[in-house]
Amino acid sequence: MNAIELWNEFKMKCNIDTDEYEAWAFGASPDKLLDLVVQGKKRATASCNRLYELNIDPLPEIGGYSVLLDSNGDAKCIIQTTSLTYVPFKEVDEVFAKKEGEGDESLAYWRKVHKEFFTNCLNEIDELFTEDMIVVCEEFKVVYKII
Known part of the structure; x- marks a missing residue:
């Protein structure tokens, strides 16, 4: 099912009257991270604010919807943003790392994988982590x- 089909099904079944949503896949390990979302283990994600400042990615909004895609572009679920905070990388805390639901859910794991991911993202725009x-x-x- 593609993003439009899933969105239309959601609108009809949940009586939603908007067509404002983003469709995207996680940048690192899209299928693995999507599976964590579907299982209910991943309830947060982190992104590099610099990419929003440069208009490379659309900035999420509280209350906004996203159709999450797997690595093949198939739509699997819809999420709604409930909270956004902007913090320096070094100030992300254990509570948020656990909500991300990745690895052993520790802050040390979060810092390791996100430092690598953000370094790669910033390298693409000739900036340093x-x-x-x-x-x-978020x-x-x-x-x-999809059930």
């Missing part, structure tokens, strides 16, 4: 999924 870079910490809830 720093511990002071601003991270957009929390969400699953509002619809």
